[in-house]
Amino acid sequence: MIRIESDPWAAMVAHAREAYPNECCGAMLGVIEGDKTVRVSMPLENAYAGAQATRYELRPEDLLAADKAARERQMDLIGIYHSHPDCDAYFSKTDLQNSCPWYSFVVLSIQQGEFHHANSWLPNFDQTEAAKEELIY
Amino acid sequence: MAKVLIPTPLRQFTGKQDSVVASGATVGDVLSALTTQYPDLRKQIFNDEGKLRSFVNVYLNDEDIRYIGKDAASVKDGDTLSLVPSIAGGSAVAAPPEEVTLSNDEILRYSRHLIIPEVGIEGQKKLKAAKVLLVGTGGLGAPLGLYLAAAGIGKIGLVDFDVVDFTNLQRQVIHSTKDVGRPKIDSATEKMLAINPNVRIVKHEVALTSENALDIIKDYDYVVDGTDNFPTRYLVNDACVLLNKPNIYGSIFRFEGQSTVFAYEGGPCYRCLYPEPPPPGLVPSCAEGGVLGILPGTIGLIQATETVKLILGIGEPLVGRLLLYDALGMKFRELKLRKNPECPMCGTHRTITKLIDYHQFCGVPQPAQAPPVAIGEKQESKVNEGEIDVLELKQKMDRGDNFVLIDVREPHEYKIASIPGSKLVPLGEVPKRLDEFDKNADIVIHCKSGMRSAKACAVLRQNGFQHVRNVVGGILAWSDKVDPSVPKY
Numbered sequence: 001m002i003r004i005e006s007d008p009w010a011a012m013v014a015h016a017r018e019a020y021p022n023e024c025c026g027a028m029l030g031v032i033e034g035d036k037t038v039r040v041s042m043p044l045e046n047a048y049a050g051a052q053a054t055r056y057e058l059r060p061e062d063l064l065a066a067d068k069a070a071r072e073r074q075m076d077l078i079g080i081y082h083s084h085p086d087c088d089a090y091f092s093k094t095d096l097q098n099s100c101p102w103y104s105f106v107v108l109s110i111q112q113g114e115f116h117h118a119n120s121w122l123p124n125f126d127q128t129e130a131a132k133e134e135l136i137y
Numbered sequence: 138m139a140k141v142l143i144p145t146p147l148r149q150f151t152g153k154q155d156s157v158v159a160s161g162a163t164v165g166d167v168l169s170a171l172t173t174q175y176p177d178l179r180k181q182i183f184n185d186e187g188k189l190r191s192f193v194n195v196y197l198n199d200e201d202i203r204y205i206g207k208d209a210a211s212v213k214d215g216d217t218l219s220l221v222p223s224i225a226g227g228s229a230v231a232a233p234p235e236e237v238t239l240s241n242d243e244i245l246r247y248s249r250h251l252i253i254p255e256v257g258i259e260g261q262k263k264l265k266a267a268k269v270l271l272v273g274t275g276g277l278g279a280p281l282g283l284y285l286a287a288a289g290i291g292k293i294g295l296v297d298f299d300v301v302d303f304t305n306l307q308r309q310v311i312h313s314t315k316d317v318g319r320p321k322i323d324s325a326t327e328k329m330l331a332i333n334p335n336v337r338i339v340k341h342e343v344a345l346t347s348e349n350a351l352d353i354i355k356d357y358d359y360v361v362d363g364t365d366n367f368p369t370r371y372l373v374n375d376a377c378v379l380l381n382k383p384n385i386y387g388s389i390f391r392f393e394g395q396s397t398v399f400a401y402e403g404g405p406c407y408r409c410l411y412p413e414p415p416p417p418g419l420v421p422s423c424a425e426g427g428v429l430g431i432l433p434g435t436i437g438l439i440q441a442t443e444t445v446k447l448i449l450g451i452g453e454p455l456v457g458r459l460l461l462y463d464a465l466g467m468k469f470r471e472l473k474l475r476k477n478p479e480c481p482m483c484g485t486h487r488t489i490t491k492l493i494d495y496h497q498f499c500g501v502p503q504p505a506q507a508p509p510v511a512i513g514e515k516q517e518s519k520v521n522e523g524e525i526d527v528l529e530l531k532q533k534m535d536r537g538d539n540f541v542l543i544d545v546r547e548p549h550e551y552k553i554a555s556i557p558g559s560k561l562v563p564l565g566e567v568p569k570r571l572d573e574f575d576k577n578a579d580i581v582i583h584c585k586s587g588m589r590s591a592k593a594c595a596v597l598r599q600n601g602f603q604h605v606r607n608v609v610g611g612i613l614a615w616s617d618k619v620d621p622s623v624p625k626y
Contacts, residue, residue, distance in 0.1 A: 048403055049483060050400065051378065051379055055381060056225060057224075060196065060221040060222075064196070067142075077146075080224055085228070092226065092227065092228050094228075098225035100192040100222035102146035105226075125180070127192065
């Protein structure tokens with residue numbers, strides 16, 4: 001289970017609405033004590049070089065910086081979030097093929113510029129499937 | 138000795154330590170020492186074959202090891218290794234692929250695919266779930282259509298509005314002699330379904346334009362460019378970049394061909410390679426310059442191979458590499474293709490955000506959208522000032538008028554067919570051979586279809602020649618209207 005506290009959640013939704021009609025992406029920092037709790041969200045730049053309405057890409061160095069920021073706050077980097085503009089919060093083939101099993105992947109569906117629903121996913125090692133994780137926000 | 142920074146999720150395997158010191162002279166050695174010390178890390182970083190998992194990037198200090206020698210990159214004391222996952226994604230590829238199943242007949246049909254471990258049932262299902270658009274069913278489209286249908290692609294869209302012509306048969310092997318005069322799209326569909334009735338073929342019998350391209354392409358996963366002209370090539374490229382669809386490109390000329398995959402996962406696009414089209418007329422089409430009939434077979438099948446690889450997700454895609462093929466030397470060469478950060482289409486600061494007028498961009502006139510002309514019948518061509526119709530030319534000859542007829546084609550074309558009494562001066566030689574002609578003489582110039590002779594007329598007029606006329610429709614019109622014994626080519 002992953003729980004996102006209200007401040008980081010509000011920031012993530014605002015980020016996703018702001019990026020609309022493009023996809024946004026960012027990191028989620030928090031603690032793992034049995035369940036995962038997201039305390040801080042960190043917007044990162046969508047570095048995808050083509051059309052960003054249907055794609056996002058995180059720079060490895062940004063991810064390194066997020067990991068460092070988590071260490072400094074005595075937290076862990078526990079997840080990655082991104083938005084799907086005008087599209088459901090499923091874990092797409094593209095998402096799966098470019099994912100990693102170490103983190104929770106939260107997808108926010110933004111329809112017509114407004115938040116619609118969200119899901120969290122846990123990809124497997126072979127990047128062939130992602131299990132739905134209970135998400136509380 | 139190097140320090141290895143351990144990302145949060147992996148610290149459970151290193152006794153909660155956020156960094157670990159491991160020894161080794163190369164990156165490979167350090168990682169091997171690390172996973173020997175912490176065996177549970179191995180599964181996280183390496184796959185069953187002992188290769189780094191696809192999502193794991195290794196940085197030596199600030200550099201991605203892929204660019205500094207991979208595993209063999211040497212490590213000095215005090216260096217820091219970081220393990221960073223590569224993460225990307227997006228809604229681009231439609232959600233959970235609809236459940237695809239293979240019937241027993243299909244399993245039998247695709248048996249030689251199914252027994253390759255890299256393809257297998259899963260791969261064959263991916264092929265069946267794939268939607269591929271072929272732009273053009275000509276030289277490149279012919280082998281593409283036949284083999285992609287045979288391979289079991291689920292849905293293949295065809296874009297073409299041309300009809301089969303006798304001059305197509307030397308290379309467009311999807312069309313037969315009996316198909317001459319039929320729409321290419323019908324002839325191609327028939328052959329593809331004869332090979333594999335399981336394929337769903339969608340016919341788009343239109344010219345691809347800025348108005349319809351996005352609408353047609355959006356329903357497909359991959360676009361294969363089998364076009365033979367620059368406006369359509371730029372149109373296909375731009376539409377693919379805008380829609381995030383890989384563009385599997387090929388082109389051919391005489392004995393040479395090239396192929397690459399554009400717009401794949403943010404890789405370079407056609408405009409990164411060719412920001413501007415060549416001046417009109419500089420690069421001849423197959424109709425103008427000729428092509429070895431076998432050549433599109435080779436290039437089209439390279440495109441088909443890349444398409445199938447992308448669908449299966451196996452091998453090294455031809456991305457960021459331009460493959461050049463020279464049939465005469467029987468050599469393949471490869472050029473590195475980099476994404477141009479300044480590219481107006483896919484660069485950091487894009488200036489093109491929608492489809493434009495590609496005929497204007499390429500400096501070629503918009504072709505008339507008239508319905509295809511049946512074979513043997515030519516559209517009534519209008520004769521403007523400075524032009525002459527072939528019938529009038531014939532009358533002029535019969536009357537015994539005193540005039541000069543210049544043929545500006547190439548010598549090898551002259552050997553195929555010529556108009557009696559003409560003097561051969563290839564277009565390229567016209568400027569330096571002007572003194573062979575009298576500026577006040579009555580001059581008539583022809584070529585194959587009237588394009589090159591129009592240029593020659595312009596050169597003569599600029600140089601003070603008073604009476605110069607261009608033969609409308611060239612020797613093709615002569616064959617149609619005056620002397621059918623003159624072969625058309």
